[in-house]
Amino acid sequence: MDAEIMALPIEKKIEKSKEIIAEAIERYGNKLVAAFTGGKDSTLMLWLTKQVCEEKGLEMPECIFINEGSVFEEVLDYVARMRREWGLVIHEVKNEDVLKQVNKVGDIVYVDKLNERNRRELERIGFHGDSFVFNPESFEGNHLMKTVAMNMFIEERGIQAVMTGIRWDEQEARRDEVYFSPRDNPKHMRVHPILHFTEREVWQVLRENRVPVNELYAKGYRSLGAKATTQPVSDKPAWEQDFDSLPERAGRAQDKEGIMKRLRDLGYM
Template sequence: MPKAVSTGASSAAESDSSGPERHLQRHLITYHYTMSQQSEFPEYLDVDYTDGEGEDPEDYASIEDKIEKAIEVTREGLEQYENPVVMWTGGKDSTLTLYFVKEVADRFDLEVPPVVFIDHYQHFDELIDFVEHWADEWDLEVIWARNTDVGDYVDEHGLEPGDDIPIDALSEHNRHHVRELLEYEEETFPFLLDTYVGNHLLKTVALNDTLEAHDVDAVLSGVRWDEQEARADETFFSPRHDPDIYPPHDRVQPILQFTEADVWETFWNFVVPDTVKAFPEDGYVPQGQDDLPDGVGKEDVPVSPKYFAGFRSLGSEVSTDKAAEEPAWLQDMANTTERAGRAQDKEDLMERLRDLGYM
């Protein structure tokens, strides 16, 4: 069985400062770290924060070059950091990152870190089933990051996505984020991911509170340069050291150099053959939803069923639509936008969310 840990944002609800000091922090998230913790964080590391600067996927000539770089970054991340986690959404990019983590850990006798799954309460049921199944198969320790203050209110009042949540019903911790950081003045906000307040509370606050609660010093994540303009300037080791914005940590990003097509090529030629014994060792790319080798079903491969159904990106059940009827890896990736089906992914919104600590 997977080892599960649940972390809720409400646990930090009473940690906000008050009085004049709080007003001095009007535009900041205040996390309570000692000066020694702040100064020590970068000092035990020896990583190059400029690695990847000014690069793009074309700087890596072949899929083998991209895989070699991913292994190099992953190994350095697992060896350098004392308390890393892997951000896992159940999507293709984070699952590819998790694959590299597992392979590197096995090859170099390292520990597989816990994985963090942000449960924003609006996931596809199939995605939750996928995560639980493969967490069990791979014997992963899963930390379920949730903003339980919001989630409990939704459950207690039987709310559906789009229903309004009163700001006054939130914990002090969440009200601080909404009023002081986001400067949101309305009396309610909709229970939706494709809104500034909803996305921040359900994802960013849940993530940052989890990193703080578990004293995380590195997050291995599956962001890519070509995925969004907001991520095009990222480096393989990206510092997040400002304690006024997030718990100080680094982002370790092994697959920046992969394009969407590269991700699928790696899945069908490496990830799936290495995972499924009945799959051809030299790889095979299914040409339809049901085109899998004899003896292999969709449930046997670590690819979300939503990708088979035509979704190219997995956001939420409410705000994500399928891009086409054919499987994601067969669609026109060169001339269409990967995340067009996700309502939240406007570039200005993504940039603001990243400034607040989102992926």
């Protein structure tokens, strides 16, 4: 995390992001894809990309949407809406082989029924069990449903760069990320044009420019994960919440709503 860049005024941050996006499009052309999650951060990234393309007369990069098997209907609706309103090309990426076995979180995935690629991937991450419970946010689930699904898309299409909306202040693990971050297996570049935005600034830009956002944020969700494991943080819209005292990823923390939802999911009420 670069403290000097973090301290820039918001206009400078927008400029910085646009430069990175322009450079990525210039370098990778149609071998660049933008990862769109339906969340606020990748929405900001796409909005900035749209500005760059309009200003410079460039073609909008194609997008990928990773369907990890437990997606809010509101997210799917929103992705469809953005496809329509902004004319985006969005490829839906999913690990079909795993989804053949499961309908919902909690279903069992039997390893011997998986294809060779998925079995190899499980071994690679050190999983040696015969089965596991499907959950896109568990270690095995996350790897197969997100990482492997995306890697397969990269390999099949010869993609050279993937642009994502991660941010330095979002969580500890992201503090050391850089704007252009080379990856292996498969070899490609990760581009992170909005690393330097804070959550508050993301909302400021989206609200001031009337960028359409997912309706879940209006219902109090701060950070969108898998449907089965994400709860709203408060009954206030995300952009009106107390950013300083409530952590952005608190949707799973010990708030009342979270506990109640977990109990309800178990059928306790």
